[in-house]
Amino acid sequence: MKIQNQAWIAFSTNRYQKNDNAITKTLEKLSGGDKLTRAADNASGLSISETMRGQIRGLSRAQLNMQDGLSVLESTDAGLQHVSSVLQRMRELAVQTSTDTVTDEDRNAAQKELDQLLQSIDDTAEKMEFNTQNILGEIRPLYIHVGANAGQTLRIDTVNVSTTSLDINDSKISTSEEAEELITKVDNALSIISIHLANTGSDYESLIHHKDNVSNIEISLQKSESLIRDPDMAFEMMEFVKQGIRQKGDELLIKHTNENVSDVLRLFG
Numbered sequence: 001m002k003i004q005n006q007a008w009i010a011f012s013t014n015r016y017q018k019n020d021n022a023i024t025k026t027l028e029k030l031s032g033g034d035k036l037t038r039a040a041d042n043a044s045g046l047s048i049s050e051t052m053r054g055q056i057r058g059l060s061r062a063q064l065n066m067q068d069g070l071s072v073l074e075s076t077d078a079g080l081q082h083v084s085s086v087l088q089r090m091r092e093l094a095v096q097t098s099t100d101t102v103t104d105e106d107r108n109a110a111q112k113e114l115d116q117l118l119q120s121i122d123d124t125a126e127k128m129e130f131n132t133q134n135i136l137g138e139i140r141p142l143y144i145h146v147g148a149n150a151g152q153t154l155r156i157d158t159v160n161v162s163t164t165s166l167d168i169n170d171s172k173i174s175t176s177e178e179a180e181e182l183i184t185k186v187d188n189a190l191s192i193i194s195i196h197l198a199n200t201g202s203d204y205e206s207l208i209h210h211k212d213n214v215s216n217i218e219i220s221l222q223k224s225e226s227l228i229r230d231p232d233m234a235f236e237m238m239e240f241v242k243q244g245i246r247q248k249g250d251e252l253l254i255k256h257t258n259e260n261v262s263d264v265l266r267l268f269g
Contacts, residue, residue: 052225058148059218066211069144072130073204079128079136083161084193091186098179125162136161146210156203159196
């Protein structure tokens with residue numbers, strides 16, 4: 001006569017342990033909010049997810065780079081607008097002193113203001129900086145990294161608006177001839193500034209386009225990565241409830257088997 005079925009008890013215990021492990025994994029997903037808590041959960045999916053995460057973080061950093069680039073261009077635009085305004089005032093003084101109806105005293109007063117305006121342009125060229133780097137006193141390229149991978153850069157150029165580069169340094173308006181000459185020089189300088197403003201605006205629009213494009217790519221990658229890494233909370237909750245029911249059933253089964261054995265053993269008492 002068989003008093004105890006070891007195979008049945010072993011089966012019940014094994015199923016209980018498996019269900020307990022499944023509950024543990026489900027709780028890890030629910031508490032951590034991550035479907036891939038270990039590589040064994042989905043080795044290939046984890047590899048793809050990590051690659052995506054690298055791209056996402058790179059794209060996020062690239063957007064900050066581009067924002068810095070936009071700030072440089074905004075500062076450049078403000079500086080150019082200031083120089084353009086100063087040049088317009090210089091032109092006004094040149095026109096004012098080009099006529100013979102003004103006196104020498106008038107020209108001397110105008111010359112003092114002109115000298116101050118020239119100094120203002122040079123101060124702007126020398127002292128306007130972004131992150132300690134001069135942006136209006138020399139021409140050099142700035143490469144903005146606009147992507148997550150190597151080689152994905154966009155070039156913008158700094159400008160030089162010093163009075164020497166604009167060919168208006170040491171300008172004089174002490175005579176009508178000098179004033180006439182200055183009008184021509186200022187017109188040429190204004191043309192140069194206009195070109196710089198146009199290029200700055202073009203670079204700004206290009207950076208805005210790249211930034212918007214990178215933002216869209218980042219969002220798409222985040223959605224794809226989320227499908228791999230993020231658990232379906234509703235599904236996992238249903239699994240947790242189902243596993244809990246199974247676990248209670250296994251506990252009752254083991255308890256019932258042990259009680260049957262105890263009842264048989266009491267017959268021999």
